[in-house]
Amino acid sequence: MEKPAINPFIPIIIGVFSVALSAIFVKMTSADSGVTAFYRMLFSILIMSPVFLMKYTPEIKKLSKRDWVFTSIAGIFLAFHFILWFESLNYTSVASSTVLVTLQPLFAFAGTYFFFKERLSIKTIVSGVIAVGGSVLIGYGDFKISGMALYGDMLALIACALITAYLLFGQDVRKRISLVTYTFVVYSVSTITLFFYIIAKGESFGPYPASEWMWFLLLAIIPNLLGHTLFNWSLKWVSTNVISIAILFEPVGAAILAYFILGELLSASQIIGGSVVLAGIILFVADFKKIKSKFFKEKA
Structure with a gap:
């Protein structure tokens, strides 16, 4: 396998900052969760279409x-990840929702071990546990063990499992096909899934005010075409585990943005938790040589 043109950790970092904006944009919309997810995906494939049709068809x-099956499953998982996560934001805070939806190492470590036989070092496990512990602390002051907040928390947790499954299936397919083709097909399957979901739910495709269309478009451009596409690019060279650890930084950025944009206050536990998340990430990436030999899929 050829070496990447740039260090994959750079696109991953940009991707994390991009997806951190997703919860903010969703909070600003008034459309149903399925509709918001549908237009996010539809605008993404419309923007990608010229490049795909000219070069990658x-x-x-x-x-x-096998590629079609895995890509289709990934697209369906991605669709329902968005539905459940967007819905969770109607019941719980940005901090709590993003904390739960980014607890991916709990699922990713198990998934890569059972499906790809990737061995987990003690350092990997410890760093993951530290980062997950920090994520829990971020939302601790906002967690409620009853009522609608608990319902929102459960939706976010299920959405977390679905996005991890999406990445695991993508890790297999991305070894064989280009980023543009894989992303276009996955997003297309996801859009079709969301289309039928909206019809089944009886939700409205429109009309919506101009501000709603702006948020739909921003969701497509920044979290999708920058965030998730960069993650998909990175999957050719790094493990799902690497991305899952990095995405743990998302609650930190989302909580800060929610404070300034939405007025959601940060508690002491959220600030401390953010510091713990960063400590876990630093521990994970500190020894680049070990990460390269363990996670990079390149020939010696």
Whole structure:
């Protein structure tokens, strides 16, 4: 496998900052969760279409039955991840929702171990536990063990499991096909899934005020085309575990943005938790040589 043109950790960092804006944009919309997710995905594939049609359509013929199955499953998981996560933001705070939806190492470590036979070092496990502990602290002061907040927390947790499954299936397919083709097909499957979901739920495709369309478009451009696409690019060279650890920084950025934009106050536990998350990430990436030998899929 060829070496990446740039260090994959750079796109991953940019991707994390991009997806941190997602919860803010969703909070600013008044549309149903399924509709918000649908237009996010639809605008993404419309923006990508010119590049895909001009250069990458021949690659579609190279997709095996296994690739189609895995990519379709990934797209369906992504669709329901968005539905459940967006819905969770109607019941709980940005801090709590993003904390729960980014607890991916709990699922990713298990998934890569059972499906890809990736061994987990003590350092990897410890750093993951530290970062997860920090994520829990971020939202601790806002967690409520009853009522609608608990319902929102549960939706976010299920959304977390779905996005991890999406990345795991993508990790397999991205070894064989280009970023643009994989992303276009996954987003297309996700858009189709959301289309039928909206019809089944009886939700409205419109009309909406201009401000709503602006938020839909921003969701497509920044969290999707910058955030998730950069993660998909990185999957060719790094493990799902690497991305899952990095995404733990998302609650930190989202909580800060929610404070300044939405007026959601930060508690002491959230500030301390953010520091713990950063400590876990630093521990994980401190020894680049070990990470390279363990996670990078390149020939010696």
